[in-house]
Amino acid sequence: MQYIRSLFFNIAMYVWMGVIGLIYAPWAILSPAGARAACDIYARHTLWMLRVFVGLKTEVRGTPPVGAALLAAKHQSFLDIIVIWASIPRGFFVMKSVLRYAPVLGQYALRLGCIPVHRGKRTEAIKLMLTEIRSGKRKDGQLMIYPQGTRVAPGAVRPYKVGTFAMYEILGQPCYPVATNVGLFWPKRGLLRKQGVGVVEFLDPIPAGLDRSTFMTALEERIETASNRLMEEAGFPVTLHPEIIGDPVAKAVRDVARPKT
Structure with a gap:
């Protein structure tokens, strides 16, 4: 039974990701605040589904x-x-550069200001982030x-x-x-x-x-x-x-x- 509940939750989680991604896309394109609002509601409802569907x-x-x-x-x-x-x-994350190409997740991560890094180039990415913060381009x-x-x-x-x-x-x-x-x-x-x-x-x-x-x-x-x-x-x-x-x-x-x- 727990496997069935888990399967149902996993399907619902990814469907919910797609739905939220589409609904909030216009706002997210116009402003990072839209991307953050989408991720906030996705996280809260996913944790709710996890508790209700799976018991976790x-x-x-x-x-x-x-x-x-x-x-x-x-x-x-x-x-x-x-x-x-x-x-x-x-919040924002340091993430592997390849994740920027993940459907929905990658595009929203970039709008949130997450930092995609290539192997061995993390220091350069962090220095660029600090420059953007000091110039006012990034919060x-x-x-x-x-x-x-x-x-x-x-x-x-x-x-x-x-x-x-x-x-x-x-x-x-x-x-x-x-x-x-x-x-x-x-x-x-x-x-x-x-x-x-x-x-x-x-x-x-x-x-x-x-x-x-x-x-x-x-x-x-x-x-x-x-x-x-x-x-x-x-x-x-x-x-x-x-x-x-x-x-x-x-x-x-x-x-x-x-x-x-």
Whole structure:
């Protein structure tokens, strides 16, 4: 039965995306405010459908920032994007450049001021964004990034990329770590959406001005510790893995910062 409910929800979610996209398109073309209004109503109604059709509730903990800030979040599924978006007043995302070509989603993301970046060119994109803010071409807000670079399944290990520090250093703003357990209920892949309570938690900000090693260590420890706690609350046994895969720079930073035993 849960598979049927999940199937119905998934169909409704994407149909709703298309409907909202068409209805708000004229306003979105004329003004970014139209694109933001469309995304706001889409997020609220999608969370409502998720609760009614599937039995999956969502909860936001902590205090989301309302001023200019960098948010660095654990990314487990599309659901954490929706919940974070619905929790902050003026959010925009760093996104993979290829996503600009996604139907509806890509065009609206560009109108919202999301930043499409090519691999290895994130710093240039952030500098351009700052130039636009200072010139008045772009309004400031809450810039969202996923420091692991992709969705990571609960219990999986993936390094934190030092590109997050580059953004933190350039922006000169506090960074709000964001933890979650939503991947337990809305997985990275697959149709099934499970009943329960998916939580997104905004943690205390990391102040601006820290060096790379201190910042990266604090960011990873705060996000991983809080996400593991949220997953354990939901009944998922968290197993810590010592190995680091992927980015050798991130591995070096963590190895240096890791306490010696």
